[in-house]
Amino acid sequence: MVTRSDNLPAENVSRGGDGYHIPVLLKETIEGLNIQPSGTYVDCTFGGGGHSRAILEHLDENGVLVAFDQDADAAANLPNDPRIVFIPQNFRHIGRFLKLKNISGVHGILADLGVSSHQFNEPARGFSTRFDANLDMRMNSRQSKTAAEILNTYPEQRLHRMFEQFGEVTNSKTLARTIVAARTSSPFTTIAQFQQVLHSIVKGNPNK
Ligand SMILES: C[S@@+](CC[C@H](N)C(=O)[O-])C[C@H]1O[C@@H](n2cnc3c(N)ncnc32)[C@H](O)[C@@H]1O
Numbered sequence: 001m002v003t004r005s006d007n008l009p010a011e012n013v014s015r016g017g018d019g020y021h022i023p024v025l026l027k028e029t030i031e032g033l034n035i036q037p038s039g040t041y042v043d044c045t046f047g048g049g050g051h052s053r054a055i056l057e058h059l060d061e062n063g064v065l066v067a068f069d070q071d072a073d074a075a076a077n078l079p080n081d082p083r084i085v086f087i088p089q090n091f092r093h094i095g096r097f098l099k100l101k102n103i104s105g106v107h108g109i110l111a112d113l114g115v116s117s118h119q120f121n122e123p124a125r126g127f128s129t130r131f132d133a134n135l136d137m138r139m140n141s142r143q144s145k146t147a148a149e150i151l152n153t154y155p156e157q158r159l160h161r162m163f164e165q166f167g168e169v170t171n172s173k174t175l176a177r178t179i180v181a182a183r184t185s186s187p188f189t190t191i192a193q194f195q196q197v198l199h200s201i202v203k204g205n206p207n208k
Helices: 026-033 050-057 072-077 091-100 117-121 147-153 156-166 172-185 191-198
Strands: 002-004 040-043 064-068 084-087 108-113
Touching (some): 026 108, 040 091, 050 064, 050 108, 072 117, 147 156, 147 172, 156 172, 172 191
Parallel strands (some): 040 064
């Protein structure tokens, strides 16, 4: 089961007291998973743990929940529960890690894709245009490549393809050309600087 939290503007996402959001489509997600009490489930995107906690409520003492999150901050939200196995890694390695834990099959998998409210609301993470901060945008802070590095080093063609495929923009070619022209005189470091460069070519909501 896959849900999307990041298609909501950050300011529209309800948040729990811990800064993480209230999980989207919680009731529907739990219904859709059709949880067997002693089953094994995977939450690919643990985040604030809202979906995970609801899954745990439906498991008995033999149930198992394997939870992934590549953001080390997510570990702070782990419940003290022996049925949960937390794997602080990208869920693309799911097969390898399940094998490592001797799990040969699961009853359900959930992926709530996108950025968490916590990531949007921490200025230093560099995900939100509501703050000026370094252009970081790493979900996994153990990785070295930041958004600034990508903007400053990728060839124009590669930036064009990246924005075309993932950016949900219609002018990806102009965008890539503008970035490459701007960075020769002044490499990108901050969100404000990036916004200023894009100002003349961004169509629609400038804060998107
Ligand atoms: C929308 S939030 C999930 C919120 C969660 N369902 C809840 O109830 O609080 C998405 C989370 O998935 C993590 N994430 C995104 N892509 C990931 C990936 N490929 N591997 C592991 N974690 C990922 C992010 O770090 C973020 O914490």
